[in-house]
Amino acid sequence: GDSVTQMEGPVTLSEEAFLTINCTYTATGYPSLFWYVQYPGEGLQLLLKATKADDKGSNKGFEATYRKETTSFHLEKGSVQVSDSAVYFCALTGSGNTGKLIFGQGTTLQVKP
């Protein structure tokens, strides 16, 4: 079945460091891919998305490119801030027209000043 695998956390970085959070997927068909972010005590917020191969999603300095050949959707940011500390979830739309989102287990990012 469809699945998403994220790198295990926590990821701890200093402010202004470069961030990569790896995400790979297994899916039938051509899913849409998403990154969601969850700040402490809050629900999930959509960070960015890509709907087809080679699309690049971007928002708030974060980027991810839909790589069909490597089945990956890695999240990157050139210079992280303390305010980026959160849990990041990679997700894809499951097969079938039911709107099912399949999530990875989440990666905790801690940014220290």
Added chain:
Amino acid sequence: ETGVTQTPRHLVMGMTNKKSLKCEQHLGHNAMYWYKQSAKKPLELMFVYSLEERVENNSVPSRFSPECPNSSHLFLHLHTLQPEDSALYLCASSHDSLTDTQYFGPGTRLTVL
């Protein structure tokens, strides 16, 4: 109010209680979802409603009973829960139940004693 709202934000209940979680979306969407987020587990889709009809029931125990009276409101009725049902319950909505982006509420933190 804008976006997706959930009430209550926190709920503590005994195993013999009956309670309900409420979700309301102000986005004009036609599809609504319930997810369960437990510690150290990926988000689990519980139910999907499209145009007030249930289109997905992800093998959820009958002690969880959803209700969608109209496209703006979604309820999750709870009865005779178990301590392992303690989790963050997230509601989401999307324009339709195909591949559209889902927008999440802040969640209800449920503790079952």
